[in-house]
Amino acid sequence: MKREPMPQPFVLNLSTPAAPPQHKRRWRKPAAALLVLLLAGGGWAYMQAGAKPATAAAAANDKPKAPVYELAAGDVATIGARALSIKLPLSGSLMPLTQATVKAKVSGVVLETTVQEGMIVAAGQVIARLDGAELRARAAQQQAALDEASARLALAKKNNLNSEALLRQNYISRSAYDTTQNSVELAVASVAAAQAQLDMARIALADTTLRAPLAGVVSKRYVQAGEKLAPDMPVMAIVNLSQLTLEAQVPASEIPRIRVGQDVQFKVDGFDQRAFLGKVARINPTTEAGSRAMLVYISVNNADGALRGGMFAKGQITTEKNAPRPLLPMAALRKDGTQDVVYRVENGSIKSQPVKLGVRNEDEALVEVLDGLAPGAIVLAAPLDGVKPGSKVKLLAAPVAKG
Template sequence: MSAAPRCRAALRRPGLRLAASLALGLLLAACKPATPSGTAATAASAPAAAVLRLQPGDWVEARPRELVRSLDVSGPLQAVDTALVKARLAGELLRLDVREGDTVRAGQVIGRIDERDSRLRLRQAEEQAGQAAAQLQIAETALESNRALVGQGFISRNALDTSVANAAAARAALQAAQAAADLSRRQLEDALLRAPIGGQVSQRLAQPGERLALDARVVEIVDLRRIEAVVAVPPQALSELKLGAPALLQVEGLAQKLPARLVRLNPAADPATRSAIAYLALEPHPALRHGLFVSGQIELARETAFALPLSALRSDRSPPRVLWIDGDRLVEASVKTGRRGQEGAAGGEALVEIVEGLPPAPVGAPLRVLAGSVGGVRGGTTVRFETPAAAAAPAASSTGAR
């Protein structure tokens, strides 16, 4: 008996009408024929294939580029011309007219040392010179008299020779006294402290009232019109450095980088580190100060290489890999890298040379590589370009190995 007649027979029994009415819905559901499998509804529930939509900036180009190799350096800034004003005369510092930051001219009087002792020594030397002059006059007068007497035979030849020697000794004594007086005058001039160069005062190392010893440091002056960066160069890079090589330096406290140029290279290396000192000249800038720290790059060489931005290289596995766009899908490729550098100039975008692993660029179109900022993507993913211009010229498919 089929399911439908059994349902009608059960409803005729009086004792079962209430139960049958409650279970009617369940019985009718059980009496419905089963839905056959393999319908269109099952097919419609299948997930759609994922598509990666790319916008400008989601890909980079692998192509021949100018790759600039550079050397990272760091070190302090220093003024080319600096000077320490020292005491050439021992004595009390009477006055000092400049402070840190003051601008001075070459030859300007900036202080004074007590010169009273020097004046007394000068007076003593002048008196001694006067005494020596009087002694010379006496010796020369005696010499003239003895020359006349020796001709008349009143004195011997030996007496005349003695007079000649006495006059020569008196003349030498006068010259020595005059030299001592000149030295005292110069020491008196040294009581005035003068700036040897023009520039700005960077340190004030003594205060008025102090007694200064000979060669005691009083003031330091720096000239910021010519300033250099002093950096250490490792021995392996010395052969590639060339005078005049451009550099780009980041000075602490400045947002922008400043251009510089290699002007000198120390011929001696440090015996401890084996590095040599290089001097990079910078153009004058109001923010540059003697002693500031800088870091940057010196350009070593410019070469053309098949390269792409270093950020597109995926180095989470070895060997590194890239995802390049072949028509409308991504292809994962392991690559062999070579030289690294910057594009255009030191401080530009970081580049890496691709030696093997990528196909040659299509004729008339660049070889596009997925940017490193687009993560979590595998090879074989379908891609679509958002912009019409990019979609009209997708990268051509290429299977040849570079």
């Protein structure tokens, strides 16, 4: 039997001639190491160069900055200018300047009343009538007495003329003539007395018609038709509301500040949105009993008739009024030693500004600035923690105007 030949195995030849020469291996390793070192050094230098500005920026950011304070509209105020008034509070009641109570002058029964409470009457207008039958009869009686006295006077004058003629002829004595002359004089006196009685009767009869003594408004009607009146009984009360007087009590210690002619402004319940004006007319020279107050009488013009007698009023007397000047809120004032200063907002920062002050109004919390500030300046309206001269500020809204 024929045998197949066996296959030959594959043998890799690793003999010395196939390997690279030794001198080439010798320089490749140092070159590679040098390249690695160069690359490492360049990276380190680059990293160091980039780290320097980053470190400087970080150091700059770490430095503390000055805070900027934000100011709301209520934290600051804009200085305005106007006249500052000093006022004294007062209160009192309003009374009509002129008023009258119409009373009966004669006795009689009321026939009618022509007006009622609240009605406007004119001066001389009839407001009531009384029964005048009895007074008319009395007037007629006095007229008859006057006629009788006049007739006696005429007879006495005639007898006197006859006596005068007889005296010239010496038929009667002088004493007889004087007697007739005296009769004439007595008759003249009787006529005058009768005329006076008649005038009085006529006046009494006219008094049965009651008329308004002044123009105004009927405030009270005391009688009704059918009532019997006696002399001096009240019939109607009439007030004139065109001019009122505010009677206000003022402490005696404040009286030196009050002078005739000073302006008064007041309000009345029911007229909350309306302010009424008046002027000081008179000052009572004595204090009220049981108090240390004095009455001040204030004249009030009430042409539209809005006010009524007896209303309670509260207001103020302007005791002093200066020329228009800058006005500063008192809350904005500060002290720098003995000097009055304010903190002024200018170009986004706070500055201390000395000021010279004038009149103060405690009620309005304002003070007059004589020197140091002009209208339009912006100041801190109240103390704020941490805000001082040199502080940076920012306005969040327009400041509120003061003054």
